[in-house]
Amino acid sequence: MHIPTPSLRGQSLWIRCIYVGAFISFIILTYFLFDNHSSGTAKYVIKSSTAYHAPPSPSANDTNAQWEFVVERDADNHGLSEEQCRIAFPKLYFEIDKSAAFRENNPITFKELDSIPIEDGMVRGMIHHGELYVIDFAKVTVTFTRGKASLYALHRALAAFPDRQNLPNIEFIYTTEDMSRGESPVWAYTKRDDEEGIWLMPDFGYWSWPEVSVGPYKDIRQRIAAIDDGGMTVNGKVVSGLKFKDKKKQLFWHGSVATNPELRGKLMDAASGKSWSSVKSINWGDPKDVEQSLLPMEDHCRYMFLAHTEGRSFSGRGKYLMNCRSVVISHSMIWREAHHAALVATGTDANYVEVDREFSDLDRKMGYLLDNPEVAERIANNAVKTLRDRYLTPAAEACYWRHLIRQYAAVSKFEPALYEKGSDGKEKMRGVPFESWVLNAS
Template identity: 55%
Template sequence: MAQQLKPAWGVSSRFPTIIRFRSLVVIACSLALVLFASFFVIDFKNKNYQLQLQLHQLFRNNHFFEKPCYAPSHSATDLLQDGTWQHEVPAKWQFSASRDANNYGLSSEQCLAAFPKLFTEIDKSVKLRKETKNPITFDEINARKTLGQGMGRAMIYQGELYIIDYGDMTYTATRAKSTLHSLHRALVSMTDNESLPSIEFHFSADDFVWDSLKAEGGPVWSYSKRNTADIDEGDIDDNNIWLMPDFGYWAWPEVNIAPYREARRRIATVDAQFDDFQTKKKQLVWRGAMNTGAELREQLLEATRNKYWASVRAVDWTNEQSIADNMLPIEDHCRYMFLAHTEGRSFSGRGKYLLNCRSVFISHTLLWHEAHHAALLSSGPDANYVEVKRDFSDLEQKIEFLLDHPDVAERIANNSVKTFRDRYLTPAAEACYWRYLIRKWGEVCDFEPRLYDGKTNKLRGQPYEEWLLSAH
């Protein structure tokens, strides 16, 4: 009988194999449990993080975040001024009008380097708040329960513009929209606009802020303001007025002035026809309405009546014949050697257009300041305009001097171009001013606005892109 064959493996050889197999199963199960636990922990952390975000948003929607008004010791603009801001300006960078005039997106450092005199009026407002230890509070903003003619309430939240409230704009509709368009343009032209502080503010599209509206409390952004010394006794001072660029930086259709960049192009085109400054018309030109600033303007008409060196006429904007006979396109003012400027109800929106001309800008002593006021200089070799008395009593004397000294007149005109057309009244300067205003306003606020209403959880303001498509 043949011997029974035994399997190649017996009990003694099979046992280690079984142990090894079971060990592999245990290890595999353990790894699976570890992986499952890991995924569970990650998922838990994600859900926990999302919960934290929701709680954070809920908290944010129901509170105003209080923040130290003057801490840290260096504000954002201080850092800009001492050169330690997050961006660096190339050492050799200099503002060039031919390259940079229409650049709405200059960096903060470039803005400060290019326009050192532009921000003086803002700095005055900031200084007053700091010296009096009087930060802007939400209660101060919210104290204004109703909006007067031409007023609106808005906020900038993480670089986005929202319209909270919009008053009666019967006489100021295009002005208000032009101003908001310009502000929005300055925001979207900034690549890192989320770095701007979130702020809330009121603005006025009227020529100035009435005492009754100032009395309701709270600071207001406006086109013009006066020094306290120039305010009549008994009137409320303008210390709560913060200057903003006027509506003309967008457009001024009511008086047939083109959008600002187009108006500047037309002005430069006319000026290009006068390589020889002395070939311009040797007259003082003025066209304007008499229903605003009537006393000043009557004095100008009287001082220039029947003068060979004057082309001064009133325009009645309600009379088609008067418009046809007397209206002069803004760019054609630049054909004249001398340009008269008068204030109206407050500032005159015509001023910045005239300052774009290569002509001699002649103005009475100004009471109303605009955003670019600090760049005006009426004496010395760098003078960029000529100042006369408010009653124009010395106008003839100064005109005759300039006619007798054409080199002085040409130097002043060239200084005006250098200072204003090629620098402080460029679209680039306007955008820089808006962003500096936002930074400085945020610097002296002790609150950040809430985006959502705490009770309804709805947006407190209408996103600007949506607002501009709705009827107002």
């Protein structure tokens, strides 16, 4: 077939059209890049706010269609795909999606974020093409390790993800305090139900908690599993696990009442004088009392029942207790954590026991559990199955971080810029790469 060759005049006209179109596109792009900044310095770009939607359910031909979460293989895998995360942890994202829905019709702006002062242990950061940058870090001695731990954990969730360059770019602020001060859209370790503008993130203990000698999260999970499932080697011999029926048939809680005297004081009163009670206050000012009363976290699991109480806000020990094959007994909680959507308090799937905030029904429920050990053991086994071996795994934590990034980006109205012009007119980076920043953090 003969294909006619266009004339030179036709070619020239066609080329000129391309050049004109490209020039117009450049002018439009330049306008959007630089017209949205009152200071004249490009710190962000206005973008359309489009809601993030999870990928569709895998089809029969999808390689993930037959994939299942296997704890022995996948629990420590920080790089599960988005589809695998959704399959493994269907309850995990409740709080994130709730925050995203709250901001869907009122997207986050750069002006709003920029108006929040970075103080009292707060951190401002950026994720750009899957890399983490630290823009500002307000060091406070008592929470300094928390701030670093959260950055390390976030960096790990990014570095382990093969497709991290395709994650959306975001700029964010989080607080390392026990509770937020109510600013939206700050990230925090905990929040109450009415604080809809706060975004929940995993707490610092998923990396490590050196102040209470818990250590890295993977290590404490291994020590806990060794108590319950065996496998620990002592004097060259492998120790078998502690059967549930052989655990101490008491409710264990040793801690400070001072952080929440009203609530924890009621626990002390309800447990006082009971045969099932191993509940006591620790006097942190008395080294002898601390030595006698403080128990390594894994040894909590030697008790059949473990009391969980909120402190100033959430209690950091909660997720460790819920790693045990024991029955965690908690008052009704008002402070939410990232994994709380997976908690079940009633029915055959119950993985913990809830009492009222006055602890008025504690004695009755303890009596029932002691009289019905098969019910108690079922609850403890459910905790292992759904919490220790699913929603409290390092894999779940990494999946949570990346979903937080996606949903936060979906309701952010701006695209952060990594570079800005300095006072000398030269381009400079707005943040410090995490790998460099952490080497100088002290």
